Amino acid sequence: DAKTTQPNSMESNEEEPVHLPCNHSTISGTDYIHWYRQLPSQGPEYVIHGLTSNVNNRMASLAIAEDRKSSTLILHRATLRDAAVYYCILIPMNRDDKIIFGKGTRLHILP
């Protein structure tokens, strides 16, 4: 399975943008890039996913490098509620598979 690499933790100030990086140098051409987050004492929550083009939704933006070997989750204006563990996960488009969680990036938001 293709693996992802994320920093263990990051800090950001409230109301500032946050860029969470993810490296996936062995990504296959048929892998989707998914991001999930887990708020304290809650279940994982879908954030966004994409294949090649950048994606935007109400929660975040996903910037995908041209070679697809890395991606960045962008929170445009972080709030205290965005403090969570963020997971970058690859899921194939052409076969059934499950989500395997790594350690993710623990995002701390400073007031």
Added chain:
Amino acid sequence: EPEVTQTPSHQVTQMGQEVILRCVPISNHLYFYWYRQILGQKVEFLVSFYNNEISEKSEIFDDQFSVERPDGSNFTLKIRSTKLEDSAMYFCASSGRATGTYGYTFGSGTRLTVV
């Protein structure tokens, strides 16, 4: 927005007892999953379920565990004889497809405490 619902939110049981954790996936989803998270550790995959049968299971999912979709709406995880090390948060998830084209929706979890 559609939700995955899990009950109970917290269950305390004595070692050796059977427990059933219940989940109501999103109604038009076809793929169902159970995960667990021991306190302070990663979220771990237990089992995936599709078309009324297990499609994949992890090493954690041994003979003490079973899953069932008894009707058109519920999806249950049974632990036959609980051990202390089964204490964890258990999350149910569902998806319209199991490929990467769709996101997965998780429930809020059941905290299982075995004493």
